[in-house]
Amino acid sequence: MSISADPSLPLSGVRVLDLTIVWAGPFATQILADMGAEVIRIESLQRPDVNTRGQVRVPKASVEQGPWGANYPDRDPGERPWERSSSINLNSRNKLSMTVDWTRPRGMEIFRRLLQRSDVLVDNNAAGTLEKLGITYEALSPLNPRLIWVSMPAYGMSGPYKYHKGYGANVEAIVGHTGLRGYTDSDPTTTYPVYHADAAAASAATFATLAALWHRRRSGRGQHIDLSQAETVVHHLSQAVMDYSLNGRSQSTPGNRHSWMAPHDLLPCAGDDRWLAIAIDGDAEWVRLCAAIGRPELPGDPRFATVLQRRRHQDELAGELSTWSRQRSPVEAMRILQAAGVRAGALHTTREVLDDEHLRARGFFETVEVPGVGRYPWPGPQAKLTETPLHIRRPAPRLGEDNEYVYREVLEVTEAEYDELAREEHIGTTYVAVQQAQAAAT
Numbered sequence: 001m002s003i004s005a006d007p008s009l010p011l012s013g014v015r016v017l018d019l020t021i022v023w024a025g026p027f028a029t030q031i032l033a034d035m036g037a038e039v040i041r042i043e044s045l046q047r048p049d050v051n052t053r054g055q056v057r058v059p060k061a062s063v064e065q066g067p068w069g070a071n072y073p074d075r076d077p078g079e080r081p082w083e084r085s086s087s088i089n090l091n092s093r094n095k096l097s098m099t100v101d102w103t104r105p106r107g108m109e110i111f112r113r114l115l116q117r118s119d120v121l122v123d124n125n126a127a128g129t130l131e132k133l134g135i136t137y138e139a140l141s142p143l144n145p146r147l148i149w150v151s152m153p154a155y156g157m158s159g160p161y162k163y164h165k166g167y168g169a170n171v172e173a174i175v176g177h178t179g180l181r182g183y184t185d186s187d188p189t190t191t192y193p194v195y196h197a198d199a200a201a202a203s204a205a206t207f208a209t210l211a212a213l214w215h216r217r218r219s220g221r222g223q224h225i226d227l228s229q230a231e232t233v234v235h236h237l238s239q240a241v242m243d244y245s246l247n248g249r250s251q252s253t254p255g256n257r258h259s260w261m262a263p264h265d266l267l268p269c270a271g272d273d274r275w276l277a278i279a280i281d282g283d284a285e286w287v288r289l290c291a292a293i294g295r296p297e298l299p300g301d302p303r304f305a306t307v308l309q310r311r312r313h314q315d316e317l318a319g320e321l322s323t324w325s326r327q328r329s330p331v332e333a334m335r336i337l338q339a340a341g342v343r344a345g346a347l348h349t350t351r352e353v354l355d356d357e358h359l360r361a362r363g364f365f366e367t368v369e370v371p372g373v374g375r376y377p378w379p380g381p382q383a384k385l386t387e388t389p390l391h392i393r394r395p396a397p398r399l400g401e402d403n404e405y406v407y408r409e410v411l412e413v414t415e416a417e418y419d420e421l422a423r424e425e426h427i428g429t430t431y432v433a434v435q436q437a438q439a440a441a442t
Helices: 024-034 060-064 067-071 086-091 105-115 168-174 196-219 229-235 238-247 283-292 307-312 314-325 330-339 350-355 357-361 403-410 415-423 432-441
Strands: 015-018 038-043 095-099 120-123 148-151 223-226 264-268 275-279 344-346 365-370 374-379
Touching: 015 024, 024 038, 024 086, 024 095, 024 120, 024 196, 038 105, 067 086, 086 374, 095 403, 120 196, 148 196, 168 196, 168 229, 196 223, 196 229, 229 238, 264 314, 275 330, 283 307, 283 330, 307 314, 330 344, 350 357, 403 415
Parallel strands: 015 038, 015 120, 038 095, 120 148, 148 223
Antiparallel strands: 264 275, 275 344, 365 374
16 A cells, blocks of 8 residues: 555556656656655665755855755755755655665665566666666566656657757757747847756656556556657747748747737836736737727827737837836736736746735645755645645655655565665665765764
């Protein structure tokens, strides 16, 4: 019986082994965990996963003056920073954690035994990483023909870039996303690294996993899912891709403007660095906008009479609209325009997102008590299911927190075997390097 899920949840009874790192993979398995799957993070006491759990040791200067401090509550990494970092806590809720050193024969044996009792394996390591350890679909499938393995490296499991390593910033650059963001008068160095690729790949991996589970239900067979993070982003850029495919035209950085909507912009509002996003689709909405701001004469101005003319005079148009928006807060302006049937959205700060009345009314943020971290609001599951409501059932696991359950109940090891594995440093809750440093200091 799983200790992680409510049996009424959609994916209850599905066991997922999590070998993911950074964001794309952990986010994918988090979505599966939110849906009720029993997701087991397989971790190592010998090799800390600094890209997912954060640094084992965080220099004081980095916390007080550098960017590392922002990863921890009150800029305090504590004695166990790998359990206090925002990255592990955000993308590992509803999961379990077990430890094993699978680079050694005994650890590989444990890993294989666990595979035989699992439904899905997910990893987003660079292609070839697991292959060096002898872990391939061809080798694992005979152990469990029903196993579904989701491989989601940056560029997929084939092709000239197969062995290229990359983070979201690299992936977005190579598929052209970076070149489509930013201002028209700037170069790509001014764009902010949003890492859209990670979130896009996570959602695609989840969907592919559900499809494979449905296929297995009908056929009884598992399969290998080859998911390229780069290819998932291309689907999000289909407008630019098809423009070149159909017209031979390579789109440039559009700034806040749109290919056919006008006005489509961010308008300055009252206050310091306050903005309102508008996206006007068609002449009828343009007329409603003008009426809402008390400028019903604007549609009669030859410069703004048609969408083509408005696109040709966008700077002048922005000036006319800004006169109205500068006198109001973003939220006030949004409400006025929305009441008139005009697409408008206030640009919120992070604090305003957390305090937003709409998100609060929907119960999106859930307050979670995290041992050793504190009580904080976290983004909840992505969807609301009426028959099987999804919630944050448990916070991110501490390192090796669920060793007892995984080894004794899932793998059914004997007491003697469990003790031996602990002596061999497969099982534990503190990294070996930290244990050694603590021993040397005493």
